[in-house]
Structure formats: C-alpha cells, structure tokens
Amino acid sequence: MGTVTCVACGTERPRDEAREYDKHGDRWDREDKTFEYLCKSCHRELCHHPRTELEALLVELDADTQSQEAFLARYLAAVEERYGTLEEHER
Incomplete structure (x- = not known):
C-alpha cells in the first residue's frame, strides 16, 4: 500500500x-x-466550495513567477476586488 x-x-x-x-x-x-x-x-x-475560477485566476496572476509573499498579496487583492471581503459575505 x-x-x-x-x-x-x-x-x-x-x-x-x-x-x-x-x-x-x-x-x-x-x-x-x-x-x-x-x-x-x-x-x-479545507474549504470544499467549488473553485471554478481559481485556476484561471492563478494563471492570470502569474502564481509561479513571484515570491509567495508577493503572490499572496496580489491574490488577496484580486479576490477582494472581484468578490468582496470575507466579512461582507458573512453578513
């Protein structure tokens, strides 16, 4: 096994x-x-929600061409811009 x-x-x-x-x-x-x-x-x-747009977003942000810290900052900004903050969704 x-x-x-x-x-x-x-x-x-x-x-x-x-x-x-x-x-x-x-x-x-x-x-x-x-x-x-x-x-x-x-x-x-893990969050088990669908990740329909995740792969496209990672490609768009060039996920593998920058440091982890830089990528995470850009990712968070892009997600908040597209979908709003987590706090907005919890209301």
Whole structure:
C-alpha cells in the first residue's frame, strides 16, 4: 500500500489514511496524472466550495513567477476586488 506525504503539513501517512488531491481540480481523469495527498485532518480543514475560477485566476496572476509573499498579496487583492471581503459575505 505504501505511504504518502501530506502537502499541507508534511506528515507521512499510510495511503489509506490520506485523501487524493488534484491541483487541477479533476481527480477523475487519471491518465498521465500524479496526485498529491492530504492527511484526513488537513483535508477536513479545507474549504470544499467549488473553485471554478481559481485556476484561471492563478494563471492570470502569474502564481509561479513571484515570491509567495508577493503572490499572496496580489491574490488577496484580486479576490477582494472581484468578490468582496470575507466579512461582507458573512453578513
């Protein structure tokens, strides 16, 4: 069965104690694909809302061409501009 490493917290777990994660959002198409894994506790903490526009936004923001800090600042600004703040949605 083997072990896998959680991409969120870095712990190693037996494969049957983890959840598959597909960063492209299509875990059903398995052809030529390598999955990442999340331990069950990290998986439970995730937001499970649809991420229809997420991949396009990441490409638009050039997610992999800047530091993590710079990207997160641009991402937060773009999300708030498009969808409003979290506080606005909680009202």
